[in-house]
Amino acid sequence: MKNLLSAVFMVSLLLMACSKKETPGFAAEQDVKIHYDTAAVDSFSAGATSIDIVRQIRMSSQKYQDSIKQAEKLQKEEQKLKEELEKENKKKLEDDNKKTEADKKQKTTDNPPTSGTKPQ
Secondary structure, eight states, X not given: OHHHHHHHHHHHHHHHHHSOOOOXXXXXXXXXXXXXXXXXXXXXXXXXXXXXXXXXXXXXXXXHHHHXXXXXXXXXXXXXXXXXXXXXXXXXXXXXXXXXXXXHHHHHHHSXXXXXXXXX
8 A cells, every 4th residue: 555655646746747837927928018119229129120221221311411411502502603693694784784874975975965056
């Protein structure tokens, strides 16, 4: 009987040791997903971006900024050219007006106005 009792005890001990144990806390943790409002720091965490992608983003944003600066420079140059052309046109108009006024004055001095008397 001692042998039978010890054999049953050993078999039950063996069955308990070899049985698959499930922990309810571990399964519950896998179902819960944590949402962060910041970027992931760890390169292996969910939502992390690779170094190459980050570099491409930085390069593209730098290219974008450079293109904006270049466009602004071109606009400023075009505006300066337009202003210079307007100034030149104004100067030409003023010079033309002065020439026409000078011509009118010269014509009036060459041909004095005649009054009601005839020259004799």
